[in-house]
Amino acid sequence: MYVALAEGVFLYDAKANNLNPVIAKDLRSATGSQGFVASAPLNLVYVADLSRVSRASGEDKILYTAADVGFIAENVYLYCASQGLAVVVRGSIDRASLTEAFKLRPEQKVILAQTVGYGK
Ligand SMILES: Cc1cc2nc3c(=O)[nH]c(=O)nc-3n(C[C@H](O)[C@H](O)[C@H](O)COP(=O)(O)O)c2cc1C
Numbered sequence: 507m508y509v510a511l512a513e514g515v516f517l518y519d520a521k522a523n524n525l526n527p528v529i530a531k532d533l534r535s536a537t538g539s540q541g542f543v544a545s546a547p548l549n550l551v552y553v554a555d556l557s558r559v560s561r562a563s564g565e566d567k568i569l570y571t572a573a574d575v576g577f578i579a580e581n582v583y584l585y586c587a588s589q590g591l592a593v594v595v596r597g598s599i600d601r602a603s604l605t606e607a608f609k610l611r612p613e614q615k616v617i618l619a620q621t622v623g624y625g626k
Pocket residue numbers: 540594595596597598599618
């Protein structure tokens with residue numbers, strides 16, 4: 507899970523519960539094609555590293571990782587609902603330019619993004 511904030515882009519290390527800095531630039535606008543993306547405080551970008559999915563065929567790698575993303579995004583929805591935060595999962599992404607902006611490897615596939623902010 508990549509985390510795009512005004513301060514930069516971070517990679518979430520779930521085991522250590524840590525945000526590791528990746529790019530010290532505000533790349534929020536690169537995470538989606540809708541206007542609110544650039545100004546929302548947080549954009550999560552779910553990236554599947556297909557090289558780490560060992561026991562599945564090509565198509566299944568995408569199916570399994572996309573299902574994982576669905577579970578994680580739903581947990582984010584539940585947390586946001588509990589805290590009164592606005593949230594939207596997004597598929598409308600220019601994946602090629604985001605892959606370039608985040609310097610992702612070819613086997614890293616952008617599955618979905620999710621914006622979190624404050625409701626109007
Ligand atoms: C896989 C998936 C991709 C989506 N992509 C977008 C998107 O790119 N932009 C967007 O505004 N809504 C997108 N949506 C819809 C929103 O996540 C949300 O369900 C919709 O805006 C309804 O939200 P509301 O009930 O709060 O109005 C997507 C939903 C799913 C399940």
